[in-house]
Amino acid sequence: MQEKQQVHLRSDIMNQSFLDNFERVSKDVEKLGKTINWVPTKNYTDVVTKNKTKGVIYAWQVSRSTAEFLRFLVVSTSSKTILELGTSIGYSGMWFGLGAKETKGHVYSIEVFKPKIKLAKEHIVSAGLEKQITIFEEDIFSALKKFKKKIDFVFIDAKKEDYHKYYEQVFPKLRLGGIIVADNITNYKKYMTKFLDTVKNDNRIISYPLQIDNGLLLIKKIRN
Numbered sequence: 058m059q060e061k062q063q064v065h066l067r068s069d070i071m072n073q074s075f076l077d078n079f080e081r082v083s084k085d086v087e088k089l090g091k092t093i094n095w096v097p098t099k100n101y102t103d104v105v106t107k108n109k110t111k112g113v114i115y116a117w118q119v120s121r122s123t124a125e126f127l128r129f130l131v132v133s134t135s136s137k138t139i140l141e142l143g144t145s146i147g148y149s150g151m152w153f154g155l156g157a158k159e160t161k162g163h164v165y166s167i168e169v170f171k172p173k174i175k176l177a178k179e180h181i182v183s184a185g186l187e188k189q190i191t192i193f194e195e196d197i198f199s200a201l202k203k204f205k206k207k208i209d210f211v212f213i214d215a216k217k218e219d220y221h222k223y224y225e226q227v228f229p230k231l232r233l234g235g236i237i238v239a240d241n242i243t244n245y246k247k248y249m250t251k252f253l254d255t256v257k258n259d260n261r262i263i264s265y266p267l268q269i270d271n272g273l274l275l276i277k278k279i280r281n
């Protein structure tokens with residue numbers, strides 16, 4: 058019989074009731090991510106037109122296996138300053154928050170769409186991770202201009218056509234040895250050719266395209 062897959066969490070840092078609660082909230086957000094939708098209001102001028110399909114807006118969150126892998130990466134690289142571009146309703150953010158709890162780090166996640174921000178905050182509080190996660194409620198480009206900390210880990214998961222611009226803006230802020238992970242390099246490859254070309258021709262990094270779920274591009278900064 059196949060052994061049930063288990064996330065190996067640090068029980069020395071998190072007690073069982075915290076972990077049980079995290080698991081429960083995580084499962085709820087996984088379900089919600091598949092069903093949630095809003096009808097855009099009259100004033101709704103979302104920067105993310107791709108996120109709008111026939112008047113319905115989806116959470117577009119990563120799957121459980123990607124979330125678990127991201128948390129593992131954060132913990133195994135001892136990343137403390139974690140930046141997420143695209144919070145949505147907080148699912149990947151919760152898993153980064155779990156990683157940050159283990160590394161004694163902090164997650165800064167950026168989201169511009171208010172209804173999602175409201176839900177993300179609720180989920181983060183329910184998971185008991187409000188001390189680990191800060192949401193910047195604004196456009197990624199303006200938030201990045203103000204962000205002065207040296208970053209250990211970046212997760213790019215916002216507008217696919219803008220990945221190359223995000224990359225340019227975050228790279229100088231990433232510490233040497235720091236990691237960038239970009240989501241959707243398989244299913245939305247056609248929207249990010251500029252980004253993929255930039256990475257391919259960048260000798261300041263090493264990269265690896267990991268074919269799990271929607272495809273993750275793993276990048277490590279080896280030169281300034």
Ligand SMILES: C[S@@+](CC[C@H](N)C(=O)[O-])C[C@H]1O[C@@H](n2cnc3c(N)ncnc32)[C@H](O)[C@@H]1O
Pocket residue numbers: 104105108116117118119142143144145146147148149150167168169170173195196197198214215216
């Ligand atoms: C794919 S979803 C993020 C999913 C989330 N990382 C998860 O897995 O739970 C992308 C999010 O990026 C946000 N977004 C896109 N462009 C943005 C921008 N320029 N500034 C802020 N948020 C943006 C969208 O509103 C959307 O909620």
